[in-house]
Amino acid sequence: MNTPHLSEQQAQQWAENASSADATLAAHVWACPACQRRVADYQALFSALKTAPQPAFDFNLAARVAGQLPGVTRAFPWAFIALGGLGLAFALAVVASGWAALRQLFQAASAGAVALGTVLAVSVVLAYGLEMLFRHRRQTEIFLSLPRELQHDGAQPV
């Protein structure tokens, strides 16, 4: 056996992909227990690395990030409160101005047109509110629901 032992680099390459080695090297390794052992050690190391536990945070990273995104969890309650406040202010204004003003309004325009306008306005406000509510629910669900595999993420930090 006149050819030299595998270098560290050759041993690593061989451990990863034996078919990449040339014929001279192959002839040496088949006849050399020391080189076979060195390749086997690297193969054992690579295999252990592959199956070693991966590092993981002990909290839900997606939920934590979600709490910081602009316009998601933080902005929504304020928008909702503002909308509710506006609605309340409008209702109070109607009550305060009394039925007399409302009657005047109905007298000024045809009753049919006012009724239609009121129905349209209420529908738009309702639709907008519902859309925001569903959107918020969906966002919360996506962010807070952990994929099942995450529950087994208890890997120790490497």
Add this chain to the structure above:
Amino acid sequence: MSRPSTYSPSDQYLVEQVLQGDTARFGEIVNRTKGLVTQIVFKLIPHPADRPDLAQDIYLKAFRHLAGFRHQAKLSTWIGQIAYNTCLHYLEKKRLLLPGEPGLEAAETGPGAPALLAVAPEVEARLFGQDLTAVLAAEIDKLPPLYKTLIGLYHQQELSYAEIAHITSLPEGTVKSYLFRARKALKESIEATYQRDEL
């Protein structure tokens, strides 16, 4: 980690949805890429207390710059690059620079070095016959941060040399060379630990 076999939208679709205002979809992007980001943060950042904030910063940066993602690289590689650069910036700020660390060059023998068997064969044979997983985490932790990261990205995240080169902005040849040194250093460190325990 295998995902459930339900419908899984493409990265491109998710990015478009987020850009159109469906911010909730960003959570899916986080869940898809957090393995890689966590790997980079844990391996590069020595202080565990700083890791959660850094991971969060990485994703907030990705969110802010999402419109600049061009789908030329994989989304995970793009976010991995942000993670790596954010960690480098942190290390620079804390004066914990990656290159030139003591011990980094010392571990090198070089590809052209004579093929000496540094450890007696009978010792070596005994070492790797045992269950490596028990000692592996501690031994990886002894490596310089860049070596740990490269080992994590290549052997645990199973990224290609090209993907690692993209994330770290290192030439592919340099990635290969560092990875060679990292694996050699890890193997020698394991051998040294076993030998010390035997004495």
